[in-house]
Amino acid sequence: DAKTTQPTSMDCAEGRAANLPCNHSTISGNEYVYWYRQIHSQGPQYIIHGLKNNETNEMASLIITEDRKSSTLILPHATLRDTAVYYCIVRTGANSKLTFGKGITLSVRP
Amino acid sequence: GAVVSQHPSWVICKSGTSVKIECRSLDFQATTMFWYRQFPKQSLMLMATSNEGSKATYEQGVEKDKFLINHASLTLSTLTVTSAHPEDSSFYICSARPRAGKIANTIYFGEGSWLTVV
Numbered sequence: 001d002a003k004t005t006q007p008t009s010m011d012c013a014e015g016r017a018a019n020l021p022c023n024h025s026t027i028s029g030n031e032y033v034y035w036y037r038q039i040h041s042q043g044p045q046y047i048i049h050g051l052k053n054n055e056t057n058e059m060a061s062l063i064i065t066e067d068r069k070s071s072t073l074i075l076p077h078a079t080l081r082d083t084a085v086y087y088c089i090v091r092t093g094a095n096s097k098l099t100f101g102k103g104i105t106l107s108v109r110p
Numbered sequence: 111g112a113v114v115s116q117h118p119s120w121v122i123c124k125s126g127t128s129v130k131i132e133c134r135s136l137d138f139q140a141t142t143m144f145w146y147r148q149f150p151k152q153s154l155m156l157m158a159t160s161n162e163g164s165k166a167t168y169e170q171g172v173e174k175d176k177f178l179i180n181h182a183s184l185t186l187s188t189l190t191v192t193s194a195h196p197e198d199s200s201f202y203i204c205s206a207r208p209r210a211g212k213i214a215n216t217i218y219f220g221e222g223s224w225l226t227v228v
Contacts, residue, residue: 043221043222045219046112046217097156099156100155
């Protein structure tokens with residue numbers, strides 16, 4: 001699976017959009033981009049995933065660049081409960097495992 | 111939907127004893143379950159992959175005789191830490207991949223189990 005690169009941390013104000021970037025320049029055509037988050041002392045929570053089209057669900061939006069070498073997770077209206085470590089993971093397909101990197105720590109401030 | 115439950119949430123055991131952690135998929139059948147370990151301030155590290163009815167596949171450096179994994183049914187996998195030592199103290203997390211349906215491409219995680227060996 002391709003490797004991902006994320007900033008170590010970022011913060012945003014409550015109520016504002018949080019845009020979390022991820023680089024995956026070695027991604028191949030059959031690899032998906034997955035996002036999970038882990039709130040302190042809990043198991044990771046699935047957020048969203050995509051292949052090449054932008055995706056949106058009730059939690060977030062995923063914007064994937066046309067060359068698929070990077071993506072951005074958007075939390076449209078961040079709340080204090082969104083403070084967590086967010087992991088961007090590239091995965092080959094349904095039968096492959098998830099390999100976690102260090103993720104990005106998002107701190108939402110009041 | 112897609113709920114994965116672990117039990118116990120936390121456990122304290124004496125050094126040298128064994129402890130079992132259960133992972134259940136509550137509302138779906140899981141052909142594959144994964145076990146991770148996470149030390150404080152570190153990321154999740156995959157320990158092993160288990161498929162229902164077959165032997166688990168362990169990641170490099172993980173002792174299969176120490177971390178026994180059983181995946182006896184499509185909704186239950188267990189991790190047994192044998193002859194536990196203080197260095198085995200960690201946060202153990204399981205995850206499961208649904209067998210079929212729209213959610214089959216996604217892996218869902220349990221709440222995690224804290225193990226402290228004293």
